[in-house]
Amino acid sequence: MHHTEYGTTEQIGINWFPLCKNCHHEIAHSTANWIKSRVNPVWSNRNTQEFTKRLQLGYQLLYAGIDF
DSSP, rough: ESSSSSOOOOBTTTEEEOOOHHHIIIIITSSTTEEOOOSSSTTTOOEHHHHHHHHHHHHHHHTTOOOO
């Protein structure tokens, strides 16, 4: 599971997404998609807004209408 940001409630499809191991490490945490905070390098790191939106749209496409 991938968090797009830390310190918030885990909401699947909003800020928490299932990703395979390779996508998690190579894409979600790539320098193009991951912003590292110098002030708080653990809890303030996050994905870019653009990448977070891509994850949300992909999740909606795959799981729209499915009740868990």
